[in-house]
Amino acid sequence: MSDxxxxxxxxxxxxxxxxxxxxxxxxxxxxVFRDTGLYLTxxxxxxxxxxxxxxxxxxxxxxxxxENSSCKSLLLETPGRQISFVMNYIELKEVQDLIKGTIFQxxxxxILESN
Numbered sequence: 001m002s003d004x005x006x007x008x009x010x011x012x013x014x015x016x017x018x019x020x021x022x023x024x025x026x027x028x029x030x031x032v033f034r035d036t037g038l039y040l041t042x043x044x045x046x047x048x049x050x051x052x053x054x055x056x057x058x059x060x061x062x063x064x065x066x067e068n069s070s071c072k073s074l075l076l077e078t079p080g081r082q083i084s085f086v087m088n089y090i091e092l093k094e095v096q097d098l099i100k101g102t103i104f105q106x107x108x109x110x111i112l113e114s115n
Contacts, residue, residue, distance in 0.1 A: 007106065011094065013033030014098075038078065072087060
């Protein structure tokens with residue numbers, strides 16, 4: 001853990017930046033959840049957050065179903081156009097928290113660095 005700067009974590013995943021990496025990738029954010037890792041710029045992270053909002057706008061498929069919140073019926077597009085995730089509502093809310101918390105922390109870090 002000494003090679004990373006942890007930005008945010010929750011029960012679903014973690015985001016961090018590598019302390020030692022190529023100069024051109026120094027500001028990218030590593031997002032890890034499930035068995036997946038995505039390496040994103042801040043702009044891609046914001047785009048991913050917007051994609052989550054769009055996915056949450058879609059109604060759940062089976063409103064009367066008792067398994068509705070755990071049914072993997074939501075498609076989440078990523079900034080990498082060739083990658084999408086199938087999630088349930090609970091997972092989507094967890095990844096939303098993970099990304100929003102990361103964006104908040106990045107903004108806070110930027111404010112602290114400027115002072």
